[in-house]
Amino acid sequence: MRARGAVLTGGAPSPDNHQMTADPVPPAPARRQRPANVMDVARAAGVSHQTVSRVLNDHPSLRPGTRQRVLDAMAELDYRPNAAARALSSNRSRMIGILSTAAGEYGPASSVAAVESAARARGYSVTIANADGLSRASIDEAVDHLAALSAEGLVVVAPQTRVLETLSKRSFGIPWVTLQAVADPDSPHEGGVGSVAPVGHGRPLDQVIGARLATAHLAEAGHRRIGHITGPADWIDAAQRVRGFREELASRGLDDDLLATGDWSAASGHRAGRELIERGATAIFAGNDQMALGALAAAAEAGLEPPAELSIVGFDDVPEAAFYRPALTTVRQDFSEAGRRAVALLLGESEVAPSVEPVLIVRGSTAPPAP
Amino acid sequence: MRARGAVLTGGAPSPDNHQMTADPVPPAPARRQRPANVMDVARAAGVSHQTVSRVLNDHPSLRPGTRQRVLDAMAELDYRPNAAARALSSNRSRMIGILSTAAGEYGPASSVAAVESAARARGYSVTIANADGLSRASIDEAVDHLAALSAEGLVVVAPQTRVLETLSKRSFGIPWVTLQAVADPDSPHEGGVGSVAPVGHGRPLDQVIGARLATAHLAEAGHRRIGHITGPADWIDAAQRVRGFREELASRGLDDDLLATGDWSAASGHRAGRELIERGATAIFAGNDQMALGALAAAAEAGLEPPAELSIVGFDDVPEAAFYRPALTTVRQDFSEAGRRAVALLLGESEVAPSVEPVLIVRGSTAPPAP
DNA sequence: ACCAGTCATGTGCACGGTCACATCGCGTTC
DNA sequence: GAACGCGATGTGACCGTGCACATGACTGGT
Numbered sequence: 001m002r003a004r005g006a007v008l009t010g011g012a013p014s015p016d017n018h019q020m021t022a023d024p025v026p027p028a029p030a031r032r033q034r035p036a037n038v039m040d041v042a043r044a045a046g047v048s049h050q051t052v053s054r055v056l057n058d059h060p061s062l063r064p065g066t067r068q069r070v071l072d073a074m075a076e077l078d079y080r081p082n083a084a085a086r087a088l089s090s091n092r093s094r095m096i097g098i099l100s101t102a103a104g105e106y107g108p109a110s111s112v113a114a115v116e117s118a119a120r121a122r123g124y125s126v127t128i129a130n131a132d133g134l135s136r137a138s139i140d141e142a143v144d145h146l147a148a149l150s151a152e153g154l155v156v157v158a159p160q161t162r163v164l165e166t167l168s169k170r171s172f173g174i175p176w177v178t179l180q181a182v183a184d185p186d187s188p189h190e191g192g193v194g195s196v197a198p199v200g201h202g203r204p205l206d207q208v209i210g211a212r213l214a215t216a217h218l219a220e221a222g223h224r225r226i227g228h229i230t231g232p233a234d235w236i237d238a239a240q241r242v243r244g245f246r247e248e249l250a251s252r253g254l255d256d257d258l259l260a261t262g263d264w265s266a267a268s269g270h271r272a273g274r275e276l277i278e279r280g281a282t283a284i285f286a287g288n289d290q291m292a293l294g295a296l297a298a299a300a301e302a303g304l305e306p307p308a309e310l311s312i313v314g315f316d317d318v319p320e321a322a323f324y325r326p327a328l329t330t331v332r333q334d335f336s337e338a339g340r341r342a343v344a345l346l347l348g349e350s351e352v353a354p355s356v357e358p359v360l361i362v363r364g365s366t367a368p369p370a371p
Numbered sequence: 372m373r374a375r376g377a378v379l380t381g382g383a384p385s386p387d388n389h390q391m392t393a394d395p396v397p398p399a400p401a402r403r404q405r406p407a408n409v410m411d412v413a414r415a416a417g418v419s420h421q422t423v424s425r426v427l428n429d430h431p432s433l434r435p436g437t438r439q440r441v442l443d444a445m446a447e448l449d450y451r452p453n454a455a456a457r458a459l460s461s462n463r464s465r466m467i468g469i470l471s472t473a474a475g476e477y478g479p480a481s482s483v484a485a486v487e488s489a490a491r492a493r494g495y496s497v498t499i500a501n502a503d504g505l506s507r508a509s510i511d512e513a514v515d516h517l518a519a520l521s522a523e524g525l526v527v528v529a530p531q532t533r534v535l536e537t538l539s540k541r542s543f544g545i546p547w548v549t550l551q552a553v554a555d556p557d558s559p560h561e562g563g564v565g566s567v568a569p570v571g572h573g574r575p576l577d578q579v580i581g582a583r584l585a586t587a588h589l590a591e592a593g594h595r596r597i598g599h600i601t602g603p604a605d606w607i608d609a610a611q612r613v614r615g616f617r618e619e620l621a622s623r624g625l626d627d628d629l630l631a632t633g634d635w636s637a638a639s640g641h642r643a644g645r646e647l648i649e650r651g652a653t654a655i656f657a658g659n660d661q662m663a664l665g666a667l668a669a670a671a672e673a674g675l676e677p678p679a680e681l682s683i684v685g686f687d688d689v690p691e692a693a694f695y696r697p698a699l700t701t702v703r704q705d706f707s708e709a710g711r712r713a714v715a716l717l718l719g720e721s722e723v724a725p726s727v728e729p730v731l732i733v734r735g736s737t738a739p740p741a742p
Numbered sequence: 743a744c745c746a747g748t749c750a751t752g753t754g755c756a757c758g759g760t761c762a763c764a765t766c767g768c769g770t771t772c
Numbered sequence: 773g774a775a776c777g778c779g780a781t782g783t784g785a786c787c788g789t790g791c792a793c794a795t796g797a798c799t800g801g802t
Contacts, residue, residue, distance in 0.1 A: 037787090037789080038790095047751075049752090049753095049788090049790095050752065050791090051750085051752080052789095053789065053790060054751085056789085056790095059750095061749050061751090062749095063749090063750065066751085080518070080519055081519070081788085081789080082459070082521070082787085082789070083464075083519055083520050083521065084459040084464065084521065084787090085459050085787070085788035085790090086789055087757095088453070088455040088459050088757050088758065088788080088789075088790095089756080089757055089788075089790045093455065100484075103483065103484030103487070104480050106477070109474060109475050109476075109477075109479075110475040112474065112499070113471075113475055113501050116474070116501050120516060125498050125520055126498060127496050127497060128487050128497055129487065130484050130487050130488060145491060145496070147451070148452070149454050149496055150454065150455065265690055266690060266691045266693070266694040267693070267694070269694075290691055293694050296694070296696070297696060300696055319636055319638070319661070320661055320664055322638070323637040323638070323640075323641060323664050323665050324664075408759080409758065409760095410758080418782090419781065419783075420758090421781075421782060421783080422781060423759095424760060425781085427759090427760095428760085432778090432780055432781090434779090434780065434781090437781085453757085453758050455758080455759090456757070456758035456760090457759055457760080458787095459758080459759075459787050459788065460758075460759040460760045460786080461759075461761085462787075743802100744802090747798100747800090748799080748800105749797085749798080750795100750796090750798100751795080751796085751797100752793105752795075752796100753792105753795095754793090755790105755791090755792090755793105756792105757788105757789090757791105758787105760785105761784105761785090761787100762783105762784095762786105763782105763783085764781105764782080764783075764784100765780100765781080766781085767778105767781105768777100768778090768779090769776105769778090770776080770777080771774105771775090771776080772773100772774100772776105
């Protein structure tokens with residue numbers, strides 16, 4: 001900054017004055033190092049800095065000729081608005097923060113990409129902060145970081161109960177949305193603008209509906225002993241899928257005691273799958289596709305041949321699901337659409353367009369139970 | 372901003388002066404809405420704003436007592452430095468940009484998380500910009516966006532030739548590193564600080580070494596007709612793996628004509644796998660695990676039972692690879708470590724610590740060829 | 743022809759920090 | 773004991789932009 005100032009002082013401001021004097025200033029070889037600012041553009045266009053600012057902000061009352069002259073000057077000088085200065089002056093960072101606790105997973109990663117794209121299209125930038133989701137301190141640090149950048153809104157990806165609790169407690173002025181589901185639609189968390197479920201009508205019941213679809217599919221095929229591999233208990237998505245599973249079984253008068261908990265990983269699905277098989281399940285609904293893959297492996301190890309001897313349904317429809325063997329029956333989620341809608345919701349756009357319905361994708365991993 | 376200014380003018384600046392006058396200023400009920408700034412802290416601590424700034428920036432010559440008083444005042448007022456103001460004044464954004472073209476994939480997503488974590492630990496923030504990697508315009512937009520935020524450095528994830536070309540051409544002042552590999556170690560791209568391969572010594576040959584490991588493993592098992600499913604031709608990673616594949620085969624006097632191109636997806640691996648099987652391959656080295664999964668499916672459809680009748684090796688070692696059937700032999704990449712090292716390299720830390728060696732993980736998808 | 747109202751543009755300051763430089767004590771050195 | 777150096781702190785300008793307000797030209801109604 002100081003260096004730039006010095007260069008400027010010696011160089012750009014008044015070369016004309018110096019040209020005819022005996023001033024020992026050298027011929028200013030390295031002139032105009034500093035990027036152009038509104039003042040430079042204003043000078044070049046013969047207007048005031050405020051007019052330049054008006055062009056930048058699409059002010060309505062500007063004569064077309066004036067606007068064009070300014071635009072020409074901007075192009076000429078390769079002018080780029082300084083984001084920091086705008087943020088400072090306008091007190092708007094035009095920055096959206098993403099708070100994630102499962103950065104490596106397919107669903108969250110897809111949603112993050114969609115959020116970035118949607119935000120940039122609206123002139124916003126996106127900063128990410130990952131928390132491990134286990135310790136409150138980690139969550140607080142991530143939120144602090146985003147708050148320090150004056151993020152105007154937060155998109156919470158892969159929400160865990162703990163994250164939402166933390167956000168509610170802080171009751172800072174930043175609006176936020178969850179990307180997948182809220183804990184309880186009847187008691188929204190303070191400060192939360194809303195939630196966007198990956199599938200369905202934008203109501204947080206989508207995950208429930210999807211889980212019911214999967215469970216119903218197995219029940220309709222004739223299964224009576226249907227197990228569910230859940231995600232971690234403190235994940236809201238996991239809880240909602242359990243709820244859908246239970247609701248569907250209850251509506252059919254079936255037992256819902258075959259539950260085993262996983263952590264979204266294939267390894268945990270393998271363990272949980274083995275356990276459910278031992279407990280007599282003839283069909284398994286896994287909380288995501290990775291755990292379903294693990295269950296598939298557990299079935300093979302137990303000498304069961306899916307789908308004839310064990311049916312398995314996943315959740316998400318990751319791109320690989322169609323290439324598992326057998327190809328996985330699963331519930332498709334549109335993570336990208338969820339990301340887009342989260343941004344729309346966060347920025348208060350009048351009506352968030354309805355999204356696709358939850359879809360059950362039937363492939364080869366489900367069949368009627370062995371007789 | 373205007374509103375906040377007004378509140379301030381009526382409230383905080385000189386309450387002492389007004390206290391004893393008949394000034395009709397009301398008892399200022401809603402006082403101090405605006406967050407505290409350095410001046411407020413300075414007043415509270417009885418020092419100058421500059422001293423506060425020194426505390427913020429860990430200036431050495433500060434009396435411990437003074438520092439403590441300032442820190443107390445900061446805590447008292449819940450002071451948070453304004454990032455925009457610091458960026459404007461110091462001309463340092465403390466922001467790292469991530470340029471990605473494969474945001475949904477496992478490897479890039481993992482690396483991005485690691486970059487975020489490493490950057491935040493050093494007081495940097497991270498902004499992402501995704502480009503589709505197909506159109507130059509999209510790449511330019513993403514880079515423009517990051518440049519407009521005055522990103523101090525760029526981490527290029529999943530680099531394609533086109534992205535590096537674009538970056539080189541622009542020759543703007545922002546240093547950048549690639550996260551995985553560079554096209555040609557002998558002619559680094561202009562402006563590029565270096566590259567970090569996910570495995571190995573931080574030299575761009577890592578991907579070559581990994582590919583050689585995979586290929587050698589198949590050759591040692593006795594295979595003569597070894598095929599390779601490549602990634603897209605314009606991906607640098609893909610090109611390096613092809614190079615390793617060819618080098619290894621050449622060193623053993625084997626043919627290297629069994630190549631088929633994929634796009635990293637399982638679906639493309641399925642197609643390419645079928646093609647290579649038809650062309651007589653007894654072993655396949657896939658450019659990543661997803662394509663290996665597709666090849667596994669193709670083998671099953673062709674009535675071949677891996678590994679006895681077809682050996683398959685993947686690349687990456689995604690968490691699911693151990694649960695494919697058969698469990699996938701693959702080359703492990705440490706994406707997180709790559710992300711950490713990319714940040715270290717970008718920020719010019721003296722010596723980037725050597726990383727893990729590329730590791731071949733032998734599981735159940737490889738065996739000697741059928742007699 | 744006059745005044746009000748709107749359009750188009752300019753002036754000055756504020757935003758919240760950091761930097762260069764000035765200042766003030768106090769201990770060292772010859 | 774005077775000059776010096778350095779540690780600790782203060783002063784004022786400046787970064788690039790946006791807002792409130794002022795100004796002048798022009799338009800239209802009466």
